[in-house]
Amino acid sequence: MVEIEVGNSVGKSPDAAVIWMHGLGADGHDFEPIVPALNLPPRLAVRFVFPHAPVRPVTINNGMPMRAWYDIFSMGGLREDEAGLRVTQQHIESLIARERARGIAALRIVLAGFSQGGAVALMTALRHSERLAGVMALSTYLPLAGKLAAERQLVNADLPVFMAHGTQDEIISIDRATSSRDALIALGYPVAWTSYAMGHAVCPQEVVDISAWLGRALS
Known part of the structure; x- marks a missing residue:
C-alpha cells in the first residue's frame, strides 16, 4: 500500500482521505504521479491511499496471475465474479475503517478508482453504511448493477459521483459506461x-476535472 499526504497535512494529521484503487494488472504505485498533478489547494489536508490488489489468476488473460480486484470471465461483463467483488468490497470497507480509526470522518473520505478499481469503488461506496464525501469512477462501469437498488444504503443515496470515460475506450466501451451512468441517475x-x-x-483535461471535483467534494 502506498500513502501520500498533501496540503496542510504535511507534518500534521490529515482531515480527509482518498482511497484510490488501480486497474487490472497495475499496482498501488500506478496513480502516484497524479497526486502532484492535481495541484489541490494547500488548505486541503488529504491522505491519498493507494492499495495493491491481490495477485490472482484472471480468466480473460488465459488464467495468468496478476494483480486484480476480481476475476474477469469475458469482455462485456455478461457474467460477473460476484464472489470476488464481494471479497474486495469487504477489503475496501476495512480500508475505510482504518482511516476512521486514524481520525478521518467518514464524510471526509472519497473512494476512487480506475477501470476495475473504479468498479469496486462504486460498488463499495453506494453500499457503505456511513455517509462518505463522494466516489470517483474513471473508465469503468457499475458492477452487479441489478442488485444495487436492493443493497444500496440510503445514507449515501445522494452521494456525489464523478464518472469519466474515453469515447474510444477499447477495453470498457463508452456504451457500457453510459448505461452505468444512466442506471445511477x-x-x-x-x-x-x-x-x-x-x-x-x-x-x-481529465486530471483538471478530477482536481476541481475533489476540491468541491472535500470543501
Missing part, C-alpha cells in the same frame, strides 16, 4: 459525467 444519484477523446486512459 435513475436511482437518484447526482452523477457528474464527462467524456474525453481517448482510449482506456487518463488525459490531462
Whole structure:
C-alpha cells in the first residue's frame, strides 16, 4: 500500500482521505504521479491511499496471475465474479475503517478508482453504511448493477459521483459506461459525467476535472 499526504497535512494529521484503487494488472504505485498533478489547494489536508490488489489468476488473460480486484470471465461483463467483488468490497470497507480509526470522518473520505478499481469503488461506496464525501469512477462501469437498488444504503443515496470515460475506450466501451451512468441517475444519484477523446486512459483535461471535483467534494 502506498500513502501520500498533501496540503496542510504535511507534518500534521490529515482531515480527509482518498482511497484510490488501480486497474487490472497495475499496482498501488500506478496513480502516484497524479497526486502532484492535481495541484489541490494547500488548505486541503488529504491522505491519498493507494492499495495493491491481490495477485490472482484472471480468466480473460488465459488464467495468468496478476494483480486484480476480481476475476474477469469475458469482455462485456455478461457474467460477473460476484464472489470476488464481494471479497474486495469487504477489503475496501476495512480500508475505510482504518482511516476512521486514524481520525478521518467518514464524510471526509472519497473512494476512487480506475477501470476495475473504479468498479469496486462504486460498488463499495453506494453500499457503505456511513455517509462518505463522494466516489470517483474513471473508465469503468457499475458492477452487479441489478442488485444495487436492493443493497444500496440510503445514507449515501445522494452521494456525489464523478464518472469519466474515453469515447474510444477499447477495453470498457463508452456504451457500457453510459448505461452505468444512466442506471445511477435513475436511482437518484447526482452523477457528474464527462467524456474525453481517448482510449482506456487518463488525459490531462481529465486530471483538471478530477482536481476541481475533489476540491468541491472535500470543501
